[in-house]
Amino acid sequence: MTISANDITGVPAKTDGGALRPETLAVHPPRVEISGSTPLGVPLHQGHVFAFDSADALADPDTFLYSRMGNPTVRALEDAVARLEGGTGALSYASGMGAISGVLHTLLSSGGHVIAQRCLYGGTYALLTDLAGRWGVDVTYVSGTDPDEVRAALRPETRLLYLETIANPTTRVADLPALAAVAAGAGVPVAVDNTFASPLLCRPLDHGADVVLHSATKYLAGHADVLGGVAVFKDPALQRRVRAHAVEQGAVTDPFAAWLTLRGMQTLPLRVERQCASAATLAARLAAHPAVAAVRHPSLADHPDRAVAARLLPAGGGGVISADLAGGRDAGRAFVEAVRVASLSVSLGDVRTLVMHPASTSHRQLDAEALRTAGIGPGTLRLSVGIEHVEDLWADLTQALDKAAAHGA
Ligand code: PLP
Numbered sequence: 001m002t003i004s005a006n007d008i009t010g011v012p013a014k015t016d017g018g019a020l021r022p023e024t025l026a027v028h029p030p031r032v033e034i035s036g037s038t039p040l041g042v043p044l045h046q047g048h049v050f051a052f053d054s055a056d057a058l059a060d061p062d063t064f065l066y067s068r069m070g071n072p073t074v075r076a077l078e079d080a081v082a083r084l085e086g087g088t089g090a091l092s093y094a095s096g097m098g099a100i101s102g103v104l105h106t107l108l109s110s111g112g113h114v115i116a117q118r119c120l121y122g123g124t125y126a127l128l129t130d131l132a133g134r135w136g137v138d139v140t141y142v143s144g145t146d147p148d149e150v151r152a153a154l155r156p157e158t159r160l161l162y163l164e165t166i167a168n169p170t171t172r173v174a175d176l177p178a179l180a181a182v183a184a185g186a187g188v189p190v191a192v193d194n195t196f197a198s199p200l201l202c203r204p205l206d207h208g209a210d211v212v213l214h215s216a217t218k219y220l221a222g223h224a225d226v227l228g229g230v231a232v233f234k235d236p237a238l239q240r241r242v243r244a245h246a247v248e249q250g251a252v253t254d255p256f257a258a259w260l261t262l263r264g265m266q267t268l269p270l271r272v273e274r275q276c277a278s279a280a281t282l283a284a285r286l287a288a289h290p291a292v293a294a295v296r297h298p299s300l301a302d303h304p305d306r307a308v309a310a311r312l313l314p315a316g317g318g319g320v321i322s323a324d325l326a327g328g329r330d331a332g333r334a335f336v337e338a339v340r341v342a343s344l345s346v347s348l349g350d351v352r353t354l355v356m357h358p359a360s361t362s363h364r365q366l367d368a369e370a371l372r373t374a375g376i377g378p379g380t381l382r383l384s385v386g387i388e389h390v391e392d393l394w395a396d397l398t399q400a401l402d403k404a405a406a407h408g409a
Pocket of ligand 1: 095
């Protein structure tokens with residue numbers, strides 16, 4: 001029985017991968033050939049080290065040698081995500097933060113400068129703050145909606161423009177083509193965290209990004225049972241630089257985690273389609289509810305980036321809604337404790353609906369001033385809409401809103 005490193009990069013049997021749509025690619029991850037027959041599900045190669053008959057075979061740079069440097073199941077995941085995102089290759093990590101740190105630590109060093117979107121996932125903000133404090137990396141925060149602001153922030157030592165497709169948790173949509181064009185003009189690479197959109201809604205490499213980042217923990221895996229991260233590259237040379245760092249960093253994916261992620265990804269198109277449709281329905285109903293002061297979802301007519309969302313996210317505005325309750329902090333707390341179908345949980349992108357309060361969870365690293373700047377109020381809620389029946393969700397949200405109204409200011 002022979003499985004070679006080259007076999008697993010193959011496209012689905014009897015097809016040319018390039019012509020297929022994401023809905024088809026997602027259910028046909030790369031296959032592993034075994035002496036002429038092919039397991040339909042990707043096999044789990046849990047072993048961490050490989051044995052050889054000859055020293056020359058061991059020295060082959062393309063072989064699987066030791067799982068920190070590469071593993072067939074992990075490679076199948078990397079190839080599957082790279083194909084969905086339209087990249088030349090990908091690197092898989094133990095978590096989304098592993099992928100983000102891997103790319104930032106490779107591209108940034110003392111004296112370097114990064115331009116980043118102001119409203120970012122809290123862990124990324126904390127990492128940039130750490131890089132600034134301990135390594136002297138200078139960070140300029142921009143709105144992520146204005147190319148002139150990025151142009152004005154550029155310096156000779158700028159090494160990266162860092163954006164999120166749909167920002168966490170404000171749901172602001174970055175104008176990727178306009179911002180990336182400014183960075184490209186100055187030779188600055190662009191990294192985009194595409195966790196909220198998934199490759200089903202947006203492929204940032206098609207809009208000028210150089211690296212796409214995912215917390216695979218969220219939509220890609222989708223079932224609250226695995227942590228993971230992926231970085232997808234346009235340029236193989238940049239991938240090689242980041243890979244060298246990843247091998248040193250050691251924050252690689254366990255093969256079982258890769259296997260679970262691949263299994264989850266096969267239903268990604270179905271999940272995302274339903275999550276987007278339900279989120280749009282719930283966002284519209286929440287906006288009309290008297291206990292709700294404001295709702296943000298890219299599908300809403302009053303969303304500040306509606307025109308950008310129509311261009312970049314034509315298939316849907318994602319499954320995440322953010323809302324401010326009229327009753328403020330007390331109402332927000334009462335709401336998240338009152339939900340019964342939804343769960344109070346910090347994650348997102350799951351098959352189940354999750355609600356949470358960013359000021360006390362994902363963004364708790366931010367002080368009051370930084371919270372305000374990031375567009376997060378004391379009573380802001382984040383709802384990650386799952387795949388339950390939308391009417392069961394609406395019934396749950398309305399009973400929780402009634403309880404929140406009784407506690408509000
Ligand atoms: N990026 C975004 C947008 C996130 O929401 C998260 C986690 O919530 C991360 C990255 C970090 O991912 P992980 O928890 O897998 O490290």
